[in-house]
Amino acid sequence: MPVSSAFQTTIAVIGAGPAGLMAAEAAAGQGCSVTLFDAMPSAGRKFLMAGRGGLNLTHSEPFAPFLARYGAAAGHLAPMIESFPPEGLRRWAAELGIETFVGSSGRVFPKGLKASPLLRAWLARLGHVGVRLQTRRRWVGFAPDGALRLLDPAGTVELFPAAATVLALGGASWARLGSDGAWTRTLADLDIASAPFRAANCGFTVAWPAEFSQRHAGTPLKNIALSLADTRVRGEAVVAGYGIEGGAVYALGSAPHRALAETGAARLLLDLKPDLAPADLARRLDRPRRGASLASFLRKAANLPPIAAALLRAVRPDIVHGSPGQMAEALKALPLDLTGTAAIDRAISTAGGVRWDALGPDLQVRSRPGLFLAGEMLDWEAPTGGYLLQACFATGRWAGAAAAAYVKQADLNGL
């Protein structure tokens, strides 16, 4: 019996995060009938979580340094990001009624600094172009005839035949938002190899004295610099009970991970006064303390916040009564000995995922025609700064368009 053309153009997208939503939009834009499935009760949960930090959509820096942020994966991602570059992403958001702006750091945010208005407008547009969203459906593999096996909350497996499938199942952090990485086992059963996950853009553990972590967990470290070997970044971090986290820590990229993996240790140097040279800071500290507490002395002499005194006591107690020069040197290079990475589930993103050699240039799985992959589940990593979402959007769009081209070709060939 001939297969109906409605069947031929049915594309299933699994995973309703930014990559899957973009894949659905691209495939529907090519006239395909698209059904989008997600295991969770609603779409885009991690995307909404990203919105809590202002939703850094992309970055405005020139293309070459932008692309270099993806390290070893830059060559693979280049055509996808070229075809949907940061300006394209900003135009796309504007078409959804979401204006964006470039912050002082070059990062791009929606004017409202939230994800929910964008997600709402996006889901409405997908609905208008006919994309059907089915939540609470967990993809658990393929039936022998190639149909998708989808598990519903009652434990029943439904079969869904699709002419092509895009998987956009996310990384392996924040499992409660749906990105649990459990798909690696299903793909391994299909002989699709993944590089092991590791936390990226995550905090690191530091053996703080107990009293310090109890009193100061959650305290921001504003306008600081962090260095590790020849990598130095400016920004903000946060003292965590377990160690240290926040934008400046993530901006160090893979350097601390490499050092920990290679030597089992990594020493960050924390500069609490990055705009002052040590000699200038020493001059400011060269005044009588007159019985003032260390915190109030540092505030009056160098406009340092109370956490500076607490850190000095925790990390360099030997210098608390040192000379102005010694104290200045310490405040500009407080050694923080990292002992490991924070739990993967709390990471902003995860490195690892499906290996590039399993995929063709159209993000189609070489060993399984008609199966395309996108988003954070692929083996790339990038620092925070909008690079994560940009790559998820661009790979989603690429995979969705490639899946549409695949089913059209199959239709033409009468398959």
Ligand SMILES: Cc1cc2nc3c(=O)[nH]c(=O)nc-3n(C[C@H](O)[C@H](O)[C@H](O)COP(=O)(O)OP(=O)(O)OC[C@H]3O[C@@H](n4cnc5c(N)ncnc54)[C@H](O)[C@@H]3O)c2cc1C
């Ligand atoms: C706190 C936080 C802040 C962040 N802030 C930013 C930021 O400002 N800028 C930035 O660029 N990035 C940010 N990120 C990272 C960004 O949110 C992710 O990189 C991005 O969401 C990944 O998109 P994705 O579509 O690949 O996967 P996800 O968003 O993880 O979506 C995957 C979807 O697949 C579903 N799924 C998984 N397995 C199955 C299955 N077997 N069957 C059916 N469905 C399944 C999940 O339920 C989920 O909805 C942040 C992340 C976090 C945690």
